[in-house]
Amino acid sequence: MIQQFIELGEGYGDVYELCELMKTNKHRISRTIIFTATEGEKKVASIAAVFNPVGESKFTPIYICREGIPYSAEKPSKRLEIFKETVNSLDQLLITLDVKHSSIYAEKDLYYQYLIGILRLYHYIPSLH
Template identity: 55%
Template sequence: MIQRFIELGEGYGDVFELCELARLNRNRIHHAFLFTSKKEDKEYFSIAVALKPINNANFFPIYICREGIPKSEAVPKRLSAFKETLEELEIDPIQIDVKHSSTFVDTNLFYQYIIGVLRLNNLIPPLQ
């Protein structure tokens, strides 16, 4: 099974697009994720939704808005929009601390690392 991250952007429009993808594919949602990472003593959130494959397709997409939401004292609007959407869909996000993507030379290596973390924790299906 091919497991691939599909990166949306970091802005408001991208988060709302991810929320709408979740609403339209509510029956396909495998898990929703809230990744936290640190860079230079600042914390950032990434939000993601993993969808089950369609029919007999061998493709497991994970849509992500990567590290675009800085942690602050007040809950950021983009994060609250994502959480509200998940509450509406009755889905609890899985929160995982990960390394910041700047730790890796290439974003593909970062996504391979995240896929490894998710597989080790049995949060996405193993390769077949």
């Protein structure tokens, strides 16, 4: 089984693209997630959607808009609101996880391995068999 992050950008267009992927593939959505992280004084969010494999495929795509969204409980970002509205309209459970910021990893692939480890630990994605 291959579980891989597919990174979209962090702008409005990318959030709309992720939401459209979710709407057109709603039957494949496994999980929807907000990852929050702190770098210095700034708290940021990544939004992600985990899709089930297609047919006999062993590929689990995890689409993500990484760390480009400011995160604040007092004043929610419009991009987060758009994502949350889409998740609610699709009757999905939204999971929020506080994780380490990607800047502490030497390579982006190591960061994604860290996130995959967390998702497996909490059984949000299947472990490798």
